[in-house]
Every structure is written in C-alpha cells, then in structure tokens.
Amino acid sequence: MTVNLPLPQKDQLKPIKGFQMGIAQAGIKKANRKDLLVMTLTPGSQVAGVFTLNRFCAAPVQVCREHLALDGAQGEIRALVVNTGNANAGTGEQGMQHALETCVALARDLNLNPEQILPFSTGVILEPLPIEKIIAALPAAVADLGEDHWLDAAEAIMTTDTQAKAASMTVQTPLGAVTLTGICKGAGMIHPNMATMLGFIATDAGFAPGLLSGLTQTVADQSFNAITIDGDTSTNDSFIIMATGQSPVRIQSMDDPSYQLVRDALTALARKLAQMIVRDGEGATKFITIEVVGGKTESECRLVAEAVAHSPLVKTAFFASDPNLGRILAAIGYAGITDLDVNHVQMWLGDVWVAKDGGRNPDYQEADGQRVMQAAEITVKIDLGRGSAQQTMWTCDLSHDYVSINADYRS
C-alpha cells in the first residue's frame, strides 16, 4: 500500500523542449516488462549529478562520474540510459566493461561518442549484467524516442516500487516561464547519500557554465538526501538534473533574481519526488515528518532526525499506531550529541506536547497521543533547546510488509 500517493496522470507531466525519452522491453530480469529507458538531450544542454557515497558503488556510477568529468572535453553529455532488473554492482572489472559497452552501443545508435552517454542500473547486486539483452533492445528504445513519454519512463525505471513516480511544475521568472518535470524510483535501501533510488529532472532553463553542479547538490540535500526508509545507502543512487536551455530563461549567476526562483522550484519538485519514494516505502502505512529544531548546528539536527527516522522500534510503534513515545526519546539520546542536556529537550507529536524539559509533560494524555498516531501523516517535532539550527527528514513506518517484501524480493 502507499500513503497518500496518487497515480501520476500523463497529461499533467509536461514535455521539456529538447528532451526525449524512449522505452523498451529488454527482458533483463522478467519478460514483458518495460526495463530499459533511453533519454536524449538537444545539443547545448547541461547535465549535473549527485551520486551514492557507498564505496561499493556500482559500475555505472563510476562511469557516470568519469563521463561527467570529461563533459565538454569529449563533447557534452547528450544521452542517458537506464536499466532495471540488475544493479551492475559488486560486479568488478567485468561490470565496468558492461557499463562501458552499453555506452558504446548507444553511442553508435545515436551517432555520439561513448563519453557523451551516462549509464544507470538498478536492481539486484552481485549478479552479472545481461549485457547482450540490453544491447539488443537499445535500437527499440531509440526508435521510441519522443518528448511525451514521461509516464512510460517513470514506469520503466521501477523495481519494488508499487507505482510510478513523476511530477511537473512551471515557475514564472522575470526572464519568462521555466518548466520542470521529473521522475524517480525507489522504495527500499533508502537512506541519505543516497537512497536506492534514481531521480531525473529535466528543465528547459539554461545556466551559465558551472552553476548547475552546485545547484544539484543543494537540491539533493533538501530532498533525496533528507529521506530514509531503512537506513541502507545503496550502491547505485543517482540524482540528475538536465537543463536543455530551450526556454528564454538563461540564468547567468547566483545573484540573478531568477536563480532563486528556479532553485526553489527545483527543490520543491525534487522534494515532492523524494517524498513519493517514502509514500511508496516498502510496506509503508504512515508518512512521517521528523522536524528537529533548536540545534547548535544543522548536522547535529540531522543526527537526531536520522536516529529517530532510523529506529526500528520507533518505526514499529508508528506501524502499530501506538504512542510508545519513550522510544523517540531513547533515539534522541543515542543520536550522538554527547553533551546534550536532556532537560532542555521538548517533543511534540502533531499538536500534542508530549515531552517537556526532558520528561513526560504532566498535561500529556495518552488519548491525545493515540489520536495523532491514528493519522496516515504524522509530524514529530523535537526542540533540542540549544541553538537555532534545524533540519527536517521524511520517513515511513516499519511493517510486516517490509519484511515480506525484502524476504521475498529475489524469489
């Protein structure tokens, strides 16, 4: 089940001028399933990415990093290729060869250099990529290229996702309108830096050289790096922003008044997409927002938010709609702030003040906690009482279905 996650509607996903998608069925893990996506960008486009920090990062992640580093020198990035059903991770030298062969094959079909291609894989780790199936299906994906294939693209990158994830947005700037559309996938092995997750956003804005890379990191930190489902940082996570520059809006610098507008729109879209992953979290029945305020630094707020969001005991209590809120205090206590004075800590569950000055609020009634716990969307607010920094994370509960899904995933 999902938590307040409507199905994306095809007519609400706006095409981005200069950006095309083509889908094919390569039969990588299962037959008769969209599992291959090719995306192409018009000449002059810009691409930036943020990738997993996992040291066992997948071969395609390594190739993406290399090709983005060469961007410009060997011709700009002009195409992306994504397969599901196999992560091409923990596959050693052969995995690298396979990722490169995928680029070579697509480059031939599109008349580009292999270095102009970014490859992505998602699925099972430690199994060889069935490279022949992918190469054989690439021409069909290329033949399918079109601007209006967002929904098909979102479906083609799904693994344990129960539904496709996509969203669109338009923002007006002094220089004109900018359109943004994005897709993402992910439901388990989700944790900052980053989730088992792929996210792609295309926009028709243009950027002066060097701007997009920092912007992509900023957007990622406020969206995909602020969600956790199970605390497992995957080998394949990638978040990509692609800017075709086909609208009248070209942003020259961070001081440009349009910069902030477009950055905020990208952040809002990325956050919406990231939250869709949580709403479709493996086995999720609750969507939980953890707001930590009153910290000395953002990073210590993040430590606390992660500890709470990550605790199996907190997550099973949410699943049970049981206000067993001492478990949240315990998580705050072990989050790693060694000089935390718990006597200054306050906690609210929704609008209910539960913990006051480090202990149970004398006015707290179990029935009030129970009422809030019944809701499908719950906010936990924690005030550390030692500064003005804050950080918000999003997570879901831990249910029987999480265990079922992950115990059965490969069978």
Next chain:
Amino acid sequence: MTVNLPLPQKDQLKPIKGFQMGIAQAGIKKANRKDLLVMTLTPGSQVAGVFTLNRFCAAPVQVCREHLALDGAQGEIRALVVNTGNANAGTGEQGMQHALETCVALARDLNLNPEQILPFSTGVILEPLPIEKIIAALPAAVADLGEDHWLDAAEAIMTTDTQAKAASMTVQTPLGAVTLTGICKGAGMIHPNMATMLGFIATDAGFAPGLLSGLTQTVADQSFNAITIDGDTSTNDSFIIMATGQSPVRIQSMDDPSYQLVRDALTALARKLAQMIVRDGEGATKFITIEVVGGKTESECRLVAEAVAHSPLVKTAFFASDPNLGRILAAIGYAGITDLDVNHVQMWLGDVWVAKDGGRNPDYQEADGQRVMQAAEITVKIDLGRGSAQQTMWTCDLSHDYVSINADYRS
C-alpha cells in the same frame, strides 16, 4: 522462537558465597509475575558497572553512577534492586525521586545507607514508576533472600525475553578455584553501548582496589558491547560485576597470573550471556556471527561489522534464507571507511568464498550460498585487505515476529 538456546537448569547455576537474591511479585505492570529482584552482597565485596551511553539514560542509571562514585565514602555497595515492567526513563525529576525512594526503602529494610544500594529498572519508557507497589513488595523480596535463587532471579528480570538467561562457570587459578554465575535479560532495543539489557555477574574472587572497574569495561566490550539486534541503544542498559572475595583467590594486580585466567573466564561467561540475548532476539530465527578481519584499526572493523549487523536488508535476507549477498557488500560500502578500496575486499558465507577482490567470486555457486543460508547459525567473514585488526559481532535476523512483538509490546 529462539536459536539454539536451551533453558537454564537450576542445578547448573552455582551459588556464589556471600551473594544472595530475593524475588517478589510487585504487580508493577502485570499481576502474578515475578518483577522485583533484590540482591545483597556480604561486607567487603566489590562492585563495578558499565552503563548505557544514551543521553536520555534512565533515572536509576544516574543513581547507580552517583552511588558507585560514592562507593567507599558512604560505605560500600551492599545491595542491588531491579524492577521490570517500567524503565523509569524519560521521567524527569520525579523519576529521580522514585529511584532514590526505592534505595531509601530498601536501605531501611536491610539496615544500610541508601547510597549503598544500586537501583535498576527495565520496561516501558516515559511512564511514571509505580513507586508504592515497589516499596510495598520490597519486604517480601528481602524475606526471600537466599544463595540458591539464580533461576528465579533470571526469571524476575525478563521483559520481552521468551526465556530466562543464566550461566555458571568455574575456573582454576594458581590461587585456587573461582566460581562465576551470571544472569541477563534483553531481546530488543539491543545495540552496543549498550543493549536494553541488564547483566549481572557475581564471583567469589576478590580484587585489589581499582582493578574491577577497568576489568568490567574490558569484559563488556568483548561481550555485551558486541551484540546488536535492532541498533537501538537503550536508556537503561547496565552491566554489573560483583566480587564477594569469599574464595581464596584475591587478585592483586593485572600482572598476577590469576588475573588473566579470571578475566578470560568473566569474558567467556559474559559473552555466553550476551549471545543468549541474541539467540532470544525479538523474532530471531538465525544466530549470525559477523567476523571482520584485515582492517587498519579495530574501530573500523567494528564500523563494518555494525553496518552489516544492523542492515534491515541483510537481516531480512537471512530471515528468508536468501543468499542476496550483494546487500552485505552494500553495507560494507556505506559503513563509513571513506578510503576503502573495495578491490581488496573478500567475503565468505560460512565456508563459501562469495566475493573475491570486490566482485563476485567466479567460482561462487548460488547453491553453495543457499546451503549455508539454511543453517540456524551462520558466520559471515569479511576481509578488508588493509591491515591486521579484527572485530567480531553477533546479531540475529529480522523477521515478521520482530515487527509483531514491537508493534504489540504495550498492548
């Protein structure tokens, strides 16, 4: 269910001269249940403890620390009192009062000073301790004091444990024989520093002043601090070693030949008790040993062992007996060794070499992995290939029953 955890037999639990236990039913959370334990020590005994690092540590933990710091000044520690059914944590100033009142009441019954008592609580967090029930039941526990009550004591400290945990051992030293007996409790909220767990070991050895405290930390690090069930460090964890000095063995210094023998025996007993907690881990169907070798430092080996032991994806794969071993590589990769060269990493599942030089071992057959995964006890060995440090941890799988137990715990 439990994993290879036989019930303790009363006649195998050896009395420790100078150490007595008394049990009562205080009705703290449920009626007709042993939930109060008093332990007394003969004059001249020594006591040392290791406690949770959780900043939201329970009131009794704070009182224990204070009373151990006063040890000697106000008279030595002579008694311990443990209640289950309520953790007296997240209870603020009132909780501290309750912990102290418990000491005052027991001191009156035993003709001691309150500072000679160590209090312990375990159970639900954030609810007021029913202090009247405890005080009312103390005389019954005191009346019950005897040397032969180890099994009853082990039963009296259980919470979500499905069975009592106790063990005994005798070690011969050049100075004579030393007897050690211990009990512990814990099944969830289990993670280093420390688990939701109480552990008490009594021995008739004696120690020169100052020796027992460091020894207790050493023993804890090799036992209770090397297990994890769900990664939640509790508010109440306490591990206590009590030495009555009633045997002929009195250890004068760390250079004493008997020191190492007694230390090793204490470590072996504590490890056995700690492993009992994992074997009775909430919902556990598998007992898993994570051996990390070839690290630069013990602490980096520990990071890797914890990441693997803690990963819900790894743990659900063990539950499913599914050799989805890429999940282990992913956990190694995100454990936090930022300069890890994965090309030097090897991994074995039992006797099967799965990952070779960072990739899938070409000789690895899925059927071999499957065979090992079927066993109730599984060892994962990871060689980081960058040094000679090593660390071992013990954990269990993540099953449907874990979710059930923790979703239903309070109802």
